Amino acid sequence: MEKKKLLFIDRDGTLIVEPPVDFQVDSLEKLEFYPGVFQNLSKVANMLDFQLVMVTNQDGLGTDSFPEDTFWPTQNKMLKSLENEGILFSDILIDRSFPEENASTRKPKTGLLTHYLQGDYDLANSFVIGDRLTDVELAKNLGCKAIYFKEGEAGINELKAAGLEQICSLCTSNWADVAKYLFATERSATVQRNTAETKITVSLNLDGEGVCDIKTGLHFFDHMLEQIGRHSGCDLRVQVEGDLHVDEHHTIEDTAIVLGEAIKKALGDKRGIERYGFCLPMDDCLAQVALDFGGRSWLVWEADFKREMIGDMPTEMFYHFFKSFADAAACNLNIKAEGKNEHHKIEGIFKALARAIRAAIRKDPYNDQLPSTKEML
Template identity: 50%
Template structure:
């Protein structure tokens, strides 16, 4: 980040009867993370998101895991998406679009996004197992939906092929990370402009 630039950081606190979450991000970070949700596999995916996007993420969540993992999974997506949107501010100067094609052994996943402030998720990802560890595989769509909703992202995730469910999920998060990394970068050729003919996102 250049001297005099405004720090693109945000912190969100979210507390309901189901979850209690403290989250913060730095868009111009180095990919450092401190994540604890009580769900080991979700922690691993959020660490991948931070590492490969170079967005610093701190997230501490306590949820009603004695019921199931749904509320904690969804609410961490909502909190991180809200952080993203707050840190982007008026979205001036960003590249806006990003995409990544991520291979992981036998798996190939394509992620494309538009930081348009118009939330939409296309999820073309299928699993052959109901769980990964203790986590229901159907919950990954819930996380991506929540993150896109509060993050203001048009987000397309397409697993083109793959057999290993772990690889399918991980390539989706890594694809999101790499696409985000490009989309939220400041474009040195258009630092003062909102990337839209409307003049606002």
């Protein structure tokens, strides 16, 4: 069974606005939610695979300075408002100590979270979200990543001064930024394949900006793979050490396999994606690529090449690349190309594939349905 990922979320200053004077939200009049928390956290809670845990320091709760009867009406109203938007916390952990008591349960210490340290959880891919450096320190102590809920250069400088910038994945007080980042993290994948013939690493972010870093040892192949990243809008990093002293075959085939596996992994359960996607002209050529991420592999290939090589890439390997990609990605590919210029034909195919991927991976954050009447892909 896959380990559960967690979002440990601070309360005051993160979910609700912290009063600037006494720092206690001890009345309904003081209750004010951060802008965007309902819309964005509800999408995260309902569409991503995170379990939500609230972790909050409430200094002296239950003492004369902070009576229980001033805390719970506000706390319960806050929880009910969040619940009405589908935001449910599986656990609510409250430390009542004062800072000077140095309690083992007070953030950034992990006394309240022993269950999660000892349980079967994916802490390395979990996050602490909070507005204090102690929240970032808590992430470090748990082995998590952190989202520092503070805006701009001031927050970044605080992290650097405390030596915590490596722990923090994002510095923002905008819940839309938080949701966007978590969705992007969810649709990313890194796949490695090491054999006696090739050593390959492919990193892919489906919700990127088309940023590419590609080195296969074959310049024309690099150029074609860059078309996939740039025109699909995916961030794509491909690093290959292949046995090019033998020939190009293993480098091209194995790269296709790893790229396909990375796309399949990044797509996850495929809920909310468009699934299908495209044809485009390129000067004298018309390239058509129809794509279906339906879970079954198939390749129809109607493209002939008269040249043996284009750049440093054998044309016989084009079919082999797309066949290996389709098998690894578990997708249908129907590829056709016509025209006179061989370079334009194959570049048109790669660009059309990229645009097909772009269309097919598009995800509606408000749609949690599988694009299939079978209810499985």
